[in-house]
Amino acid sequence: MTPADLAATILDAARTVLTERGLDASVLPATTTVERPRNPEHGDYASTLALQVAKRVGANPRELATAIAGQLERVDGIKAAEIAGPGFLNIRLDPAATGRLARVVVEAGREYGRTAALAGQTINLEFVSANPTGPVHIGGVRWAAVGDALSRLLRAVGAQVGTEYYFNDAGAQIDRFAASLLAAAKGEPTPEGGYGGxxxxxxxxxxxxxxxDALGAPDPQEIFRVEGIALMFDEIKESLAQFGVHFDRYFNEKDLHERGELQQALDRLREQGHVYEAEGATWLRTTDFGDDKDRVLRKSDGSWTYFAADCAYYLDKRERGFDRVVIMLGADHHGYIGRMKAMAACFGDDPDRNLEILIGQMVNLVREGQPVRMSKRAGTVVTMEDLVEAIGVDAARYALGRYSVDSPIDIDIELWTRRSNDNPVFYVQYAHARIASLLRNADELGVTRGDDYDPSLLSHEKENELLKALGEFPAIVTAAAELREPHRVARYLEETLAPAYHKFYDSCRVLPQGDEEATDLTRARLWLVEAARTVFANGLELLGVSAPERM
Incomplete structure (x- = not known):
């Protein structure tokens, strides 16, 4: 019995009790959850459902919990349902009910952990979107790791996701980039405000x-602009691909200008009644929706602002059918939230439903306790290339994905290259490799798990703990997707699943030794081991990290 099955069973039991008592069963939630008590002596799982609904129907919580417990104890696989405190339900499963989870996991394979929690949602997820004036710096690498993991998670729980990289190939920074290239080609110093490295x-x-012929052309800077941008962007794409990140679409800002989409956005905003003229410029009255000041869309000289392009790009996404637009931005973009939310409201959208902005904090690469500040190639920043060269793709993706985006990160090169259990990615990957080794040994011994097993044999305390850890995975995946927190998967793998597996392995011998024959318990434990391998692989895949067979 999985935690989701148990939660549904508790909900059914509550519905039966309320109906039999003539109470309003419609107050029950559509779904409920169960939790693992901190103290295993309190049971395998706990539910607060009785406490949640008792007041709504005018019932005593403890009496209602007692009635629900009575219903639950009639269910096959539930050993006992006990009441604690004012109405907590503590539930114990019999070993067979717990042990069946191993079959569920193995038979589901790669699909285990996937749900339909966000089915029907269409989400545009934009991340990285680094300026095309240099290599992707370490802050952008964080978004590459987190954004890609988040796209995998959202798809795993049923959402339709389009990943996107916004390529800012218009504006003053491109002029400075082209001028810098031209100066370098001529052997001249970097122009003021230009790019070095x-x-x-x-x-x-x-x-x-x-x-x-570029230097002799009538407009050499234009040649360096067009060709330089193309080369830089090809390099960015290649770096991202080597990091395991591929976008569904690369969107060029200049296309918004060339297709007249900025004017279309302005017209739409004007229709909504939020545009006005002042001081020769065209403004959007974002203060109507909480912004700290109104925003200029078109300057007095007729040129468009960056904000106008932001408006056009948002409208373009919405008109492509995305219900929710999720944008990941760096720490220096915190001020964008208010204006972007106000802009969505000006279009007539619900900014809390249609637009979501995630802000990520800074990342530092550290060696021997000191920040690594200079790139060999970029000159002023640490790049994706530097990070991967220092610790590798797997370690980089895991290190960047295991923290909340709200937290600044120091990535210690010595720690993340260490082949020991204090290196989090090594610890998790080693658990998977350890299982793969065990399964190879089983094959060499001619021991197979067979098509069936007796789940009641998985009754050891450490087997039970491992099974419960496996059972948590779908809820972890769903929460990580809904809360936009991929780090929940990483922390589950290293803090819940890996310790549970290692303790099981140290306490429960799986394979026969010497002249011993394989037993039914051997086969049952092989099912459990394969289930653990499946969840390690599935979790690492969601983070974009490999699950090695050997280490």
Whole structure:
């Protein structure tokens, strides 16, 4: 019996009790959950459902819990249902009911943990979107890891997701980038406000290799703009691909301008009654929806603002059929939340439902306790290339994904390259590799788990703890997706599942030794081991981290 099955059973029992007593069963929630008590002596699972609904129907919580417990004790697989405090339900399952979970997990395979919690939602998830004026820096790498993991999680719980990279290939920063390339090609100093670093010279030389006539052209800066942007963006795409991140769409800002979408957005906002003219410029009255000041859409010289492009891009996403637009931004973009929420409201949308902005904090790469501040190539920042070279893709993705995005991170190179259990990614991957090794040994011995097993044999305390840990996985996945917190999966793997597996392995011998014959208990434990392997693999896949067979 899975936790989800038990929760549904408790809900059914409560519905029966309320109906039999002539009480309003419609107050019951559509779904409920169960939790593992901190103290195992209190039972396998606990429910607060009686406490939640008693007041609504005018019943005594403890009496209602007692009646629900009576219903539950009639259910096959429930050993006991006890009442604690004012109306907590503590439930104990019999070993067979608990042990059946191993079959559920193994037979579900890669699908175990996946739910339909967000079925019907269409979500546009934009992340990274680093300026095309340099390599992806370490802050952008955090969004690559977290954003990709979040897209995997959202899809795992039934949402339709479109991942997107917004390519800011219009505006003043592109002018400065092109001028920097041109100066490098001429062997001149970097212009004021321009971009430095060895990568600028690399790209300038690549442009000259492609266009030897560039410096003699009527407008050489335009050649360096077009060719340089293309080369830089190809490099960004390649870096992301090597990091295991692929986007459904790369969206070019210049397309918004060329297709007239900024004007279309302005017209839509004007229709909504939130646009006005002042000081020769065109403004959006975002203060009507909580912004600290109104925002300019078009300047007095007729040029568009960045905010106008933001408006057009948001409208474009909504008109492509996305109900919810999720945007991941760096710590320096916190001020964007108010204006973006107000902008959504100006379009007539519900900013709490249609737009979601996640802000990520800073990341530092640390060696011997000191920050690594300079890239070999970018000159002023640490890049994706630097991080991967220092600790590898798996460690980088896991390190960046195991913290809440609200928390700044120091990534210690020594820790994340260590092949020991104090390295979190090694600890989790080693658990999977340890299982793979055990299963190879079983094959060599000719021991198989067979098509069936006796789940009641999985009655050891450490088997029970491992089974309960496996049972938590679907709820962890759902919560991580709904709360936009991929780190919940990483923490579950390293703080719940891996310790439970290692303790089981140390306490419960799986394979026969010497001349011993395989027993029914051997086969039952092989089912349990395969179930654990499945959940480790599924969890690591959701984080975009490999599940090695050998280490």
């Amino acid at each position: 060895a990568y600028i010279n690399d790209i300038a030389q690549a442009v000259l290799a492609k266009r030897p």
